[in-house]
Amino acid sequence: MIEKALKGGSRYWLWIGFLFVLIIVGFLSYLKQLAHGLGITGMGRDVSWGLYIANFTFFVGVAASAVVVVLPYYIHDYKRFKGITILGEFLAISAVIMTILFIFVDLGAPSRVLNIILYPSPSSLLFWDMVVLTGYLILNIIIGWWSLDAEDKEMEQPRWIRPLVYISIPWAISIHTVTAFIYSGLIARSFWHTALLAPRFLASAFASGPSLLIILSLIAKRWAGLEVERDAIKKVSVIIAYALAIHIFFVLVEIFTVFYGDMPAHTDHFRFLFLGVTGKRFLVPWAWGSVICALIAFITLLKNSDRLNEKPLVFACILTILSIWAEKGIGLVIAGFIPTPLDEIPRYYPTLFEVLICIGIYATGFLVLTVLYKIAASIRGKNRPFS
C-alpha cells in the first residue's frame, strides 16, 4: 500500500521536499546538540525540562484524542464517522511518533535509551509511559493499516481488528493519564501535584486533538480529495466545544482551590504564570494568551454549534490548539519549575537550536501524516485528482 504514497503531483512533492528540508535542518541541529550537550538549549539546572517536554505533553494529548472518533464509530456504530476515523488513527500514529522523538531528543545520553527496557523500573512513570506509548503506536499502526488495506481490497474488515480496537480505547485514555501521572506524582512540584491534572489533560486533549483533526480533515478534503462527511465534522466540533468547556471549568476549579486557600507554596506558581515578578514576566503573555484564545474559541464554537461554517470553525480550532499548547505545554512545564525549591526565579527561553530541533520533529510528524493521508486518499478519493 505504501507505493500509493510515491505517486503524486508537483504540489505533493514540493510539500514533501519542504518537509525534508525542515527535517534535515532539525537533524543537523540535533547533531550539534549531541556534540555540545543539552546546554545548547535554554534549559538549565533550575528549569530542567523545557520546550521538548512541553511538546511531548501536548502531542501525547493529540495522540490520545483519536479515541474521540474511534469510540463512536466502533462501539456505537456511528457510521457517519467512517471517513474521519482513519484520519484520526493516522493522526494518532503521527503524534505518537512525534512524542517519542521529543523524549529522545531530550535525553542527555540517548545511546543508553535501551536501559529503560534492560533495567525496567516499575515505580517510574517514565517507564510506564514508554510501555503505553509503544503499545499505542503498534495498536494504531495495525488497526489503521489493516482496516485501510481491507478497504483497498474492497473486503470487509478482518474480524481480529475489533478486539484490538476495544483495547485501544482505554489504552488511549491510559497514555495521557500516565503522562499526567509523570507530573502529578511529584510531591516536589506543588504546581503539578494535583489529582485534577489527569482529568485536565484528558479534557484539553479532547479539545485540542480533534481541533487538529478537523483542520487536517478539511485540508485533506481540499488538497487530497479525501471525503469526510459534513456531519462528522459538525459532531466533532460539538465534542470540542464540550471538552473545551470542561477544560475551562477544570482550570477555574484549580484557581479556586489554590487561591481560596492562599498557600504560597501553591499560589506562587500561578502568580508567576499570570502576573510574573519584576523583570521576569516571560510566561505572562503565554498564560493570558491561552486564556483569551480559549474563551474566544469557546464562544465561537457555541455560536456556530447549530450550523457548520467552515471559516469560524477553523478559526476556533486554531485558537483551541494554540491555547492548549500554551497552557499544557509551555505554561504547565515551565511554571512547575518556577519558583524553584529554593524560591529562586530563573529565566527560561528556548534557543535557536532547540526551536530548530522541534521544527524538525514537527516536520517528521507531518511527513508521516502526509504519507499516510496520501495512501488513504488514493484508496478513498479514487475519483478526485490528487495535488
Next chain:
Amino acid sequence: MNRRDFLKFAGVLAFGIAAHQSVNLISQSRARDEKKSTKAWAMAISFSACARREGCRDCIDICHLIHNVPEFDNPKDGLRWIWASPYESVFADQTNPFNRGMLKNLSVLCLCNHCDNPPCVKVCPTKATWKREDGIVMMDYHRCIGCRYCMAACPYGARSFNWRDPRPFIKNINKDYPNRMKGVVEKCNFCEERLSQGLIPACVDICPEKALIFGDLNDPDSEVSKVLRARFSIQRRPYLATGPRVFYIF
C-alpha cells in the same frame, strides 16, 4: 516456515524473554530484602558554628575539588554537590515574621539529603539512582540516560545535570576520582569512596569550625546520634515525609 508459524515462534520467544526478566526482577528484590541493614549514615549541620566564619567556602571548595565538579560562567549550566543558600529560601516553611529578623543573612549549607523515602529513586526509569543499605542514595553514571526526571522529583534542588562536557571546566583535575560525562545527572554521594576507606566525608573533615557532624545513626554512641539527641534539630520540608538524613541544629 510460514508466516503463522513465525508469529507463533516470535510470540513464545517474546513471552519467554519477558518471563525471564520478571523472574530476575523478583529474585533481585528478594536478595536485597535478605541483607541486614548495617549503617545509617546521617549528617547534622550547625547553623551557629557555620555562621562563625562568614564567607567561608572550605567545604564547598574541597568537595568540588576532590570530586571534579566543574565550574561554569553561565549560571544555568551550573553544577553543585554542596552549596549555601539563605535561610529564608531553604526553610521557607519554617520562617515566621519574628524569627525572620534573627535569621536574616544566615547562610545555610544544602546538599543531597539522602532521604529515607527518596522521590528521586522512585521516579528513575533505569534505576541509575538507588538507596543503598547504609542509607546513601547512590548514582550510577554509567546507566543514567539523562532524562532528568530525578531532578524534577527532588524537592530540595540537590541534583545537577551536565549540560555540556565538564572536563574543560574543571579547574584542578583530581586524577584519583573520575569526572562525569555530559548528559548525566550528579549529586553529593556522602563521600562514599572515602567512607569505604574508613574516612569521613571531606566537607566534614575540612570544616574549621566543626559545623558538620557525621556518623552512623544506628550507633547510639556516634557523634551525630549524640548531638541529635542532645539538641533540637529541624529538617528541610519535613511535611513531604521524604525522611531526610541531613539535620540542622542551631
Next chain:
Amino acid sequence: MNPLILKERLKKRNSFMVKIIIGLICLLIILFSPVGYNVITGRTGYIPLLKTPQYQGDCVEGTIYMRKRHMEVLERWRNAYVRDGIKRYVSINGIYNISLTGTCLKCHSNKAEFCDRCHDYGGIKPGCWDCHHIPEIKAEK
C-alpha cells in the same frame, strides 16, 4: 495465452533481473572495498603492537583471557564497584583494587601505546575516557 505477449513479458523480466544482478554486484564491491584496499596495499598481515612499559607483577587475569574479554571484566568491575559496593577483586593472580585508573592504568599507563593501538585499529571508541582519567606517563629511566 498469446505467445507474443509471453515473449514480451519474459524479455521484461529478464532485463529486470539483469539490472538487479548488476546492482547486487555493485553493492558487494562497495561493501568489500575496505577489505580489497587492504589486500591491494598489502596490509592484511598487520597486527597491532602493544607496549607496557611500567609492568609490575601479574595482570588481573591471564593475557589471552584479557585480550578476549577485558571488556567483560571491566563491565563486571563497574557493576560490582558502583552498584554492589565491592571494592576489591579476587583472582588467581592476586587481590586487586577495582579501579580502571588506579589498577589497570597503573601498569598499562601509556594509553596511546597500549589501549589505543587495538582500539584505533578496530575503529572502537570506548567511552570510558570521557570520565576516567589517564595517569601522567612517568618518564622512563
